[in-house]
Amino acid sequence: xxxxxxxFLIVDAAALVLLGVCASAVPSAACGFxxxxxxxxxxxxxxxxxxxxxxxxxxxxxxGPPGLSLHFALDPLSGFFLLIVFLSGTAIAALQATANPPSxxxxxxxxxxxxxGSGLALLAADGVTLTIGVAVACGIRWLPRPAAGPLxxxxxxxxxxxxxxxxxxxxxxxxxxxAPVDADRAIAAAALxxxxxxxxxWNVPAWAGSGWAGSGWAGSASGPIGSVPTGTVATGSVTxxxxxxxxxxxGAARTGSAWAGSAWAGSAxxxxxxxxxxxxxxxxxxxxxxxLIPLGGYxxxxxxxxxxxxxxxxxxxxxxxxxxxxxxxxxxxxAAGHPDIDGSLVRLTQRQTGLMMASxxxxxxxxxxxxxxxxAFALAAALLxxxxxxxxxxxxxxxxxAIGASTGTYRLSRLGGLIHTMPVASAxxxxxLLGLSAVPPGVGFAGLWLLLQSIxxxxxxxxxxxxxxxxxxxxxxxxxAALTTAGAVRLAGVALLGRxxxxxxxxxxESKPPSRLILLxxxxxxxxxxxxxxxxxxxxASPAIxxxxxxxxxxxxxxxxxxxxxxxxxxxxxxxxxxxxxxxGMAMLLARRTxxxxxxAGPWSDGMEPPPGLPFGDPxxxxxxxxxxxxxxxxxxxxxxxxxxxxxxxPPSATAVVWxxxxxxxxxxxxxxxxx
Amino acid sequence: xxxxxxxxxxxxxxGLMLVAAPAVAAVLDWLDARWSGRAGxxxxxxxxxxxxxxxxxxxxxxxxxxxxxxxxxxxxGATLAAAALVPSFTLGMALSPLADVLVIVAxxxxxxxxxxxxxxxAGAAxxxxxxxxxxxxxxxxxPALMLAVVALALIGGSFNLDLxxxxxxxxxxxxxxxxxxxxxxxxxxxxxxxxGADDGLDMMLSGTSLAMARMTGWLRRLVxxxxxxxxxxxxxxxxxxxxxxPWLIGLAWWFVxxxxxILGLSAVQALLGGVPRHSLADLxxxxxxxxxxxxxxxxxGAGGA
Numbered sequence: 001x002x003x004x005x006x007x008f009l010i011v012d013a014a015a016l017v018l019l020g021v022c023a024s025a026v027p028s029a030a031c032g033f034x035x036x037x038x039x040x041x042x043x044x045x046x047x048x049x050x051x052x053x054x055x056x057x058x059x060x061x062x063x064g065p066p067g068l069s070l071h072f073a074l075d076p077l078s079g080f081f082l083l084i085v086f087l088s089g090t091a092i093a094a095l096q097a098t099a100n101p102p103s104x105x106x107x108x109x110x111x112x113x114x115x116x117g118s119g120l121a122l123l124a125a126d127g128v129t130l131t132i133g134v135a136v137a138c139g140i141r142w143l144p145r146p147a148a149g150p151l152x153x154x155x156x157x158x159x160x161x162x163x164x165x166x167x168x169x170x171x172x173x174x175x176x177x178x179a180p181v182d183a184d185r186a187i188a189a190a191a192l193x194x195x196x197x198x199x200x201x202w203n204v205p206a207w208a209g210s211g212w213a214g215s216g217w218a219g220s221a222s223g224p225i226g227s228v229p230t231g232t233v234a235t236g237s238v239t240x241x242x243x244x245x246x247x248x249x250x251g252a253a254r255t256g257s258a259w260a261g262s263a264w265a266g267s268a269x270x271x272x273x274x275x276x277x278x279x280x281x282x283x284x285x286x287x288x289x290x291x292l293i294p295l296g297g298y299x300x301x302x303x304x305x306x307x308x309x310x311x312x313x314x315x316x317x318x319x320x321x322x323x324x325x326x327x328x329x330x331x332x333x334x335a336a337g338h339p340d341i342d343g344s345l346v347r348l349t350q351r352q353t354g355l356m357m358a359s360x361x362x363x364x365x366x367x368x369x370x371x372x373x374x375x376a377f378a379l380a381a382a383l384l385x386x387x388x389x390x391x392x393x394x395x396x397x398x399x400x401x402a403i404g405a406s407t408g409t410y411r412l413s414r415l416g417g418l419i420h421t422m423p424v425a426s427a428x429x430x431x432x433l434l435g436l437s438a439v440p441p442g443v444g445f446a447g448l449w450l451l452l453q454s455i456x457x458x459x460x461x462x463x464x465x466x467x468x469x470x471x472x473x474x475x476x477x478x479x480x481a482a483l484t485t486a487g488a489v490r491l492a493g494v495a496l497l498g499r500x501x502x503x504x505x506x507x508x509x510e511s512k513p514p515s516r517l518i519l520l521x522x523x524x525x526x527x528x529x530x531x532x533x534x535x536x537x538x539x540x541a542s543p544a545i546x547x548x549x550x551x552x553x554x555x556x557x558x559x560x561x562x563x564x565x566x567x568x569x570x571x572x573x574x575x576x577x578x579x580x581x582x583x584x585g586m587a588m589l590l591a592r593r594t595x596x597x598x599x600x601a602g603p604w605s606d607g608m609e610p611p612p613g614l615p616f617g618d619p620x621x622x623x624x625x626x627x628x629x630x631x632x633x634x635x636x637x638x639x640x641x642x643x644x645x646x647x648x649x650x651p652p653s654a655t656a657v658v659w660x661x662x663x664x665x666x667x668x669x670x671x672x673x674x675x676x
Numbered sequence: 677x678x679x680x681x682x683x684x685x686x687x688x689x690x691g692l693m694l695v696a697a698p699a700v701a702a703v704l705d706w707l708d709a710r711w712s713g714r715a716g717x718x719x720x721x722x723x724x725x726x727x728x729x730x731x732x733x734x735x736x737x738x739x740x741x742x743x744x745x746x747x748x749x750x751x752x753g754a755t756l757a758a759a760a761l762v763p764s765f766t767l768g769m770a771l772s773p774l775a776d777v778l779v780i781v782a783x784x785x786x787x788x789x790x791x792x793x794x795x796x797x798a799g800a801a802x803x804x805x806x807x808x809x810x811x812x813x814x815x816x817x818x819p820a821l822m823l824a825v826v827a828l829a830l831i832g833g834s835f836n837l838d839l840x841x842x843x844x845x846x847x848x849x850x851x852x853x854x855x856x857x858x859x860x861x862x863x864x865x866x867x868x869x870x871x872g873a874d875d876g877l878d879m880m881l882s883g884t885s886l887a888m889a890r891m892t893g894w895l896r897r898l899v900x901x902x903x904x905x906x907x908x909x910x911x912x913x914x915x916x917x918x919x920x921x922p923w924l925i926g927l928a929w930w931f932v933x934x935x936x937x938i939l940g941l942s943a944v945q946a947l948l949g950g951v952p953r954h955s956l957a958d959l960x961x962x963x964x965x966x967x968x969x970x971x972x973x974x975x976x977g978a979g980g981a
Contacts, residue, residue, distance in 0.1 A: 417739065439782055445782055460977065468975075478819035478823050482815045483815055486814065489811060490811070493793050494796065497741060497743055497797035498739075498796055498797060498804070575774055580757050585753070588746075596884075599733055601736070601738065622801065623796060627812060628808050629815060668969065
């Protein structure tokens with residue numbers, strides 16, 4: 001049954017390539033509509049093999065030099081990622097198709113070619129086809145600004161597959177699996193793959209925020225949602241232009257305040273970088289989160305976990321583990337401190353790459369130690385990160401775009417109070433942030449639980465040097481989770497809550513009904529994914545997990561996640577959600593019984609008189625999200641030695657005690673290393 | 677029958693937690709005053725405060741959204757859910773399959789997030805600043821707590837709190853050094869929590885919302901005490917199907933544990949004073965290092981050495 005499906009999928013991807021190439025000959029709305037249909041069809045085609053647990057199939061197109069025909073294959077792993085890529089692509093293309101005014105034709109081409117290239121790469125069964133697919137997906141993203149770096153990504157992948165291929169064979173995956181190469185080549189191939197995946201995920205924000213909008217792309221449209229004049233969005237000139245007067249009026253009408261436009265014009269120093277990303281950034285961010293980051297996860301699993309020799313997988317696993325943990329912490333930290341809402345969101349989605357890398361590393365380590373249950377947990381975490389990152393990232397990108405298009409800025413310090421004026425976009429952004437952060441009932445928490453469960457079930461051999469990376473990874477994952485939660489609270493609290501900080505914010509409006517419907521649907525999917533992660537994994541991911549982990553057991557159907565045995569408790573996502581809802585409901589009932597009618601009052605500014613022209617207080621006095629992170633440790637390193645007698649004796653301070661403890665900690669670690 | 681007993685134990689546990697939370701706050705305040713040589717407030721003062729606040733007409737800032745109205749309720753609900761999962765006098769309660777230590781930590785996180793969002797929705801300067809400070813400290817404290825419970829889960833072989841406590845009760849929770857390290861880390865976190873890390877978040881609340889925020893704080897402290905008590909001193913804890921004498925013994929031991937912990941915490945606070953706000957990050961950082969060390973020791977199998 002899956003033979004014709006594979007053929008249809010190839011034709012579908014080829015049609016998307018054709019559509020992308022001929023995009024300028026097709027009306028913009030039609031291009032978006034056809035992309036939606038083709039992408040949705042691809043997603044539907046992926047479902048039967050996944051749900052019916054079909055066996056892997058292959059197909060060869062005899063094109064190319066002898067021995068280098070184009071090989072395609074459809075197995076559970078590629079089917080799982082194809083489903084994610086096509087469904088994300090469907091949502092992105094649908095939003096572009098329903099845009100009013102229509103989005104730029106270049107953006108339609110970008111979407112079609114990125115989906116098509118990713119689909120081809122996921123269906124590839126040899127190095128050349130993989131390279132072609134990744135080149136199509138990447139090449140279009142950097143076409144307006146040619147740069148050597150991004151185009152290296154497909155070449156890095158080709159080099160990795162070639163390194164894994166035994167001498168005298170074509171770089172076909174079945175040949176690689178049949179005759180594993182030695183450790184040095186496998187490790188080099190893993191390093192090249194990691195570099196390619198990091199490049200795939202990392203270059204999204206640079207492309208999006210580096211002036212693409214000003215170089216002709218954004219000039220053609222102000223984005224699919226909203227109707228802010230193009231000049232306002234592209235230049236970030238928030239207080240200038242016709243928007244200001246209209247927004248002041250609208251804001252005053254909505255909030256009942258008597259803001260004076262002149263006061264705002266005089267107190268709005270931040271105009272630079274306010275909307276630097278332009279109209280194309282949301283498409284790039286959404287494609288990055290929903291298509292390219294899952295593709296990176298697939299490449300890690302395919303090239304390093306599937307094609308590499310099992311003898312080298314422990315070393316590769318540790319490298320992936322540490323690299324993934326570092327990526328997760330760094331990106332979460334950057335997200336929690338970024339001044340723009342879109343930049344912060346991009347970093348939150350890039351953190352998913354780190355989680356997938358760490359999960360893959362853990363799976364490799366567990367598989368090498370012959371612990372299939374631990375490997376299954378880690379693989380489930382990787383696949384759940386891919387699902388959660390794609391769904392949450394896409395919906396959050398849409399919501400952020402709606403906010404940017406309506407308010408004319410992405411700068412956090414200029415947003416605020418959007419829950420009053422854009423409730424649907426606010427709810428969608430909150431749902432996306434819930435999925436990206438590590439708080440139940442979000443899907444991010446389920447992924448974190450699985451990762452930590454994998455460490456819990458992982459190997460306990462090898463002494464300190466073997467176990468230290470696992471402990472450090474657990475710490476890094478916990479830190480990354482806390483940073484992500486802080487970042488999500490910051491985005492939601494500053495941008496959506498409080499009072500508006502600008503007239504544009506006060507006068508923001510919701511997007512058109514079709515876009516709102518898409519936003520709400522995606523938000524619902526994101527929430528349901530977090531509440532029923534076990535069922536979702538069982539439906540579409542269990543064949544891939546079983547094939548990769550080699551575990552026949554370990555999978556339990558229903559509301560729970562993977563558990564090692566039927567007697568061991570697990571994370572019960574739906575009952576936990578029900579408990580939370582029940583407890584909150586009880587508290588709400590109690591409050592309703594005792595609550596009296598509230599007396600309303602104006603904003604309290606600690607007894608200070610409101611500034612002139614702002615009778616309801618200065619909105620800029622609210623938090624702008626600058627202090628959500630702890631101060632970065634800046635130890636006072638010892639300076640040059642002083643001569644005895646000149647330095648007055650200093651009493652030991654609390655800082656000295658802390659550093660003494662750290663030194664003792666390091667010494668203890670060293671002692672443990674020597675002992676064990 | 678055992679299912680009925682498990683349900684009965686769960687209801688009794690939840691009721692005890694709700695009653696004990698203000699009582700613990702009252703006793704701590706009274707002890708604090710007594711250590712300073714003052715008479716101290718009446719023991720019933722917290723309950724009176726709750727009743728008084730719930731009868732007052734609340735004042736709401738006109739610009740707040742539904743979030744500010746809901747968040748005290750969500751915070752109380754999340755803390756209540758966490759309290760329902762942490763055993764007090766017996767194991768094997770009806771909700772024990774849900775009692776995952778990571779879930780408990782996450783529920784406490786939800787309560788903190790709810791308080792921060794409510795403060796930010798007020799749109800005033802000081803609550804926003806308090807939310808920022810609380811978030812900055814939580815970035816350090818939450819990984820520390822999570823690492824400490826991961827270390828204990830690694831020792832116990834499961835994230836389920838009942839299983840970990842059961843092993844500890846039978847003296848199987850080794851290595852002892854790592855366990856002690858995790859205990860120290862959690863005590864440091866409790867001390868930091870007691871020093872008022874969340875001051876200012878309820879500044880804009882009034883009436884019932886303020887009563888709920890107060891109750892959330894008291895309940896949170898009791899959850900901490902119970903978590904540490906059950907993980908490290910599970911003496912006398914009954915199982916739900918052993919009724920009624922083991923229950924009574926478990927209840928008596930729970931009161932003893934609670935009293936000892938309150939006395940200890942109060943004495944430490946009286947002797948050392950509260951931790952200054954600028955030193956809280958250092959204290960929490962040390963707790964995180966200790967928790968990491970406990971994890972390393974467990975994983976390397978060197979904790980018993």
